[in-house]
Amino acid sequence: MNFARAHIMVCGGTGCTSSKSPEIAAEFRKQLEAAGLADEVKVVQTGCFGLCALGPIVVVYPEGSFYSMVTIDDVKEIVDEHLVKGRPVERLLYHEGADHHGTVHSSLNDTDFYRKQKRIALRNCGRINPENIDEYIAFDGYKALEKVLKTMQPQEVIDVIKASGLRGRGGAGFPTGNKWQFAANEKNDVKYVCCNADEGDPGAFMDRSVLEGDPHSVIEAMAIAGFAAGAHEGYVYVRAEYPIAVHRLTIAIEQAREYGMLGKNIFGTGFDFDITVRLGAGAFVCGEETALMTSIEGHRGEPRPRPPFPAVKGLFGQPTLENNVETFANVTWIINNGPEAFAAMGTERSKGTKVFALGGKITNTGLVEIPMGTTLREVVEEIGGGVPNGKKFKAAQTGGPSGGCLPASLIDTPLDYESMAAVGSIVGSGGLIVMDEDNCMVDIAKFFLEFTVDESCGKCAPCRIGTRRMLEILNKITSGNGTLEDIDRLEELCEHVKANSLCGLGQTAPNPVLSTLKHFRDEYVAHVVDKKCPAGVCKDLLNYSIDPEKCKGCTACARACPVGAITGTVKEPHTIDTSKCIKCGTCISKCRFGAITKG
Amino acid sequence: MPNTKTKVAFKGTPEQEAELKKFIAEIKHEKGATMPILQKAQEIYGYLPEEAQVIIAEETGIPLTEIYGIATFYAQFALNPKGETQISVCLGTACYVKGSGDVLQKVVDTIGCEAGSITPDGKFSIDATRCIGACGLAPVMTVNGEVYGRMTPAMVPEILKQYME
Numbered sequence: 001m002n003f004a005r006a007h008i009m010v011c012g013g014t015g016c017t018s019s020k021s022p023e024i025a026a027e028f029r030k031q032l033e034a035a036g037l038a039d040e041v042k043v044v045q046t047g048c049f050g051l052c053a054l055g056p057i058v059v060v061y062p063e064g065s066f067y068s069m070v071t072i073d074d075v076k077e078i079v080d081e082h083l084v085k086g087r088p089v090e091r092l093l094y095h096e097g098a099d100h101h102g103t104v105h106s107s108l109n110d111t112d113f114y115r116k117q118k119r120i121a122l123r124n125c126g127r128i129n130p131e132n133i134d135e136y137i138a139f140d141g142y143k144a145l146e147k148v149l150k151t152m153q154p155q156e157v158i159d160v161i162k163a164s165g166l167r168g169r170g171g172a173g174f175p176t177g178n179k180w181q182f183a184a185n186e187k188n189d190v191k192y193v194c195c196n197a198d199e200g201d202p203g204a205f206m207d208r209s210v211l212e213g214d215p216h217s218v219i220e221a222m223a224i225a226g227f228a229a230g231a232h233e234g235y236v237y238v239r240a241e242y243p244i245a246v247h248r249l250t251i252a253i254e255q256a257r258e259y260g261m262l263g264k265n266i267f268g269t270g271f272d273f274d275i276t277v278r279l280g281a282g283a284f285v286c287g288e289e290t291a292l293m294t295s296i297e298g299h300r301g302e303p304r305p306r307p308p309f310p311a312v313k314g315l316f317g318q319p320t321l322e323n324n325v326e327t328f329a330n331v332t333w334i335i336n337n338g339p340e341a342f343a344a345m346g347t348e349r350s351k352g353t354k355v356f357a358l359g360g361k362i363t364n365t366g367l368v369e370i371p372m373g374t375t376l377r378e379v380v381e382e383i384g385g386g387v388p389n390g391k392k393f394k395a396a397q398t399g400g401p402s403g404g405c406l407p408a409s410l411i412d413t414p415l416d417y418e419s420m421a422a423v424g425s426i427v428g429s430g431g432l433i434v435m436d437e438d439n440c441m442v443d444i445a446k447f448f449l450e451f452t453v454d455e456s457c458g459k460c461a462p463c464r465i466g467t468r469r470m471l472e473i474l475n476k477i478t479s480g481n482g483t484l485e486d487i488d489r490l491e492e493l494c495e496h497v498k499a500n501s502l503c504g505l506g507q508t509a510p511n512p513v514l515s516t517l518k519h520f521r522d523e524y525v526a527h528v529v530d531k532k533c534p535a536g537v538c539k540d541l542l543n544y545s546i547d548p549e550k551c552k553g554c555t556a557c558a559r560a561c562p563v564g565a566i567t568g569t570v571k572e573p574h575t576i577d578t579s580k581c582i583k584c585g586t587c588i589s590k591c592r593f594g595a596i597t598k599g
Numbered sequence: 600m601p602n603t604k605t606k607v608a609f610k611g612t613p614e615q616e617a618e619l620k621k622f623i624a625e626i627k628h629e630k631g632a633t634m635p636i637l638q639k640a641q642e643i644y645g646y647l648p649e650e651a652q653v654i655i656a657e658e659t660g661i662p663l664t665e666i667y668g669i670a671t672f673y674a675q676f677a678l679n680p681k682g683e684t685q686i687s688v689c690l691g692t693a694c695y696v697k698g699s700g701d702v703l704q705k706v707v708d709t710i711g712c713e714a715g716s717i718t719p720d721g722k723f724s725i726d727a728t729r730c731i732g733a734c735g736l737a738p739v740m741t742v743n744g745e746v747y748g749r750m751t752p753a754m755v756p757e758i759l760k761q762y763m764e
Contacts (some may be wrong), residue, residue: 013733014733015734015736016738018739018746018748019736051735052734052735052736200729201730202692202729203692204730205734240638280673281671281674282674282729283673284729295634296631298633298634299633300668357693359695360733361696362691363734400692431692447695511754591751
């Protein structure tokens with residue numbers, strides 16, 4: 001085996017791939033070849049590092065030097081300076097702060113973004129080449145499976161998972177050990193293990209990152225779950241929108257079969273287990289466990305009433321153990337490090353860590369894994385680097401279309417299942433979208449409802465019809481035609497849809513509306529009573545005007561206006577004809593004197 | 600989003616039909632093979648024309664109504680062909696709060712057809728997609744798979760110009 005003196009880790013996650021990281025890796029290989037270092041320095045394409053805002057990311061070991069926003073033109077300099085002469089390129093190293101001119105750290109683990117994180121589910125993301133099973137094995141891969149198969153009884157495995165306090169990371173937070181127990185209790189020859197990788201919350205991408213960066217951890221955990229529950233077949237249902245994840249998962253399954261980690265007689269113990277990959281086709285409802293199974297069976301992905309629960313009658317009518325990707329990604333760590341180590345992290349009832357996808361108006365967009373119970377303030381202000389452009393934090397929306405928002409007044413809420421439920425939000429799948437003063441909460445509620453109306457499968461009436469009626473009321477409000485009664489009616493409708501829908505999609509669809517009503521009712525009232533959108537988002541409620549005091553008559557706005565709504569003579573204050581104005585905002589962006597306002 | 604039956608003439612070849620039939624024969628005895636078959640058909644034809652759905656129904660014995668029901672249920676199955684240039688604007692939450700709705704509107708204004716449809720000459724189609732996972736680059740637009748990040752409406756005409764020539 002060849003030992004390299006240095007490793008160049010190039011992020012191969014979806015975000016960085018979109019900014020051409022594969023070309024950057026190729027350029028590194030080319031420049032290393034040219035410098036005669038091809039044998040000494042190894043280039044590895046890894047999974048996601050998490051700090052997607054600053055991609056493409058390159059980390060050079062052994063120092064752990066953290067280069068951000070690397071371009072192809074930078075590669076030669078890094079090779080010449082850092083790898084030939086041993087001097088990290090200061091200019092390209094990651095700088096702290098919203099403007100990225102702050103402190104430089106020699107290693108990525110010292111940065112504000114990583115320091116508070118505790119990476120369990122993401123432990124191998126950014127550390128190994130996900131397309132090479134040997135690298136996974138080098139980091140204790142398949143050790144847990146061997147331990148389980150050779151030294152443990154199925155019930156012992158279940159007890160370990162129970163003792164760890166692990167709960168479902170897909171959203172509902174159901175105790176994982178209990179789920180395994182229910183499936184194990186069923187007496188049946190055929191059982192299935194199912195992995196939910198249909199990550200539909202728009203704005204959550206941790207499951208994708210695990211599959212892209214560490215697919216074997218999911219495969220190994222599924223085999224362990226199969227042993228515990230008495231199942232020999234597994235299915236992974238993954239979104240077709242994740243081509244890189246599908247590709248790496250498929251490679252990983254093939255390699256696992258080659259190495260005898262999947263297939264017949266694993267580790268010579270007589271245990272058989274194999275995995276089939278099935279692709280989704282773009283239906284949010286398929287993230288619901290029964291709908292997912294209906295889809296794998298080859299039908300419209302409509303949910304089924306529970307009970308019977310999947311553990312009793314699931315995939316193809318057989319007992320089925322179903323967990324989501326992030327839940328599985330914790331399993332081998334728990335087996336290897338013991339349930340006590342896992343339970344030592346987090347809060348009393350929410351153990352371990354949770355991955356959140358930070359997005360929206362935040363400096364450090366990306367994936368963060370934190371102990372349960374870390375406060376929203378720590379995530380937004382410290383890890384996330386705060387709200388950019390000098391704007392104020394307004395709210396964070398968690399749990400996507402099924403979740404709710406946490407307003408600025410609740411920024412010290414600990415992020416765990418109980419604390420978030422207590423204030424009307426949920427952990428959910430872990431999407432965490434930060435909003436600033438320029439976001440209208442009514443518009444955000446409408447955005448999520450448009451999503452659920454679009455994605456409602458249509459099977460049950462409360463969801464199919466109820467969400468549509470709710471959206472109609474919201475449209476009425478944002479277009480300036482709403483009344484105070486509409487707000488009451490909306491609230492009442494929310495309760496009905498929540499109480500009567502068949503599956504989780506409908507039961508949670510009203511949450512974004514209810515939580516914005518709870519925390520931002522004054523914004524709704526402003527829309528219906530004052531006919532104003534305080535954040536300046538809802539176009540029907542906006543009027544643009546020019547302040548004659550500030551206008552210098554430079555004509556820039558009049559020339560830019562696409563509909564000719566602005567008139568005036570040179571060096572005289574201009575005016576906007578609001579009947580012609582389409583509220584596109586072009587004039588505001590052109591005005592150098594801040595003379596144009598909307599409201 | 601419009602997903603009704605296409606009016607564009609079917610241009611399938613016998614080779615495509617043979618490829619589809621071969622795949623169906625290989626897989627149809629597996630449990631739950633319908634979705635992979637529809638996905639393969641879409642890969643072969645670029646969309647799911649009625650003719651392909653008929654072939655699938657005949658070869659698998661599943662009623663055409665059921666095949667059509669599945670094809671219309673999932674957002675990814677397209678009953679209309681895509682344009683030579685496919686433009687997608689991400690409307691995931693991270694992109695939306697950063698203004699991707701305005702980007703989409705600019706694309707629609709520039710190209711002259713609605714999201715979810717195709718221009719009459721078949722040159723362009725526009726889709727409003729769910730999260731493509733490049734949230735760090737939000738708002739994001741893709742043109743024929745090429746990803747354009749940190750978009751503003753003002754950048755749209757410049758980018759699309761190169762595809763219009």
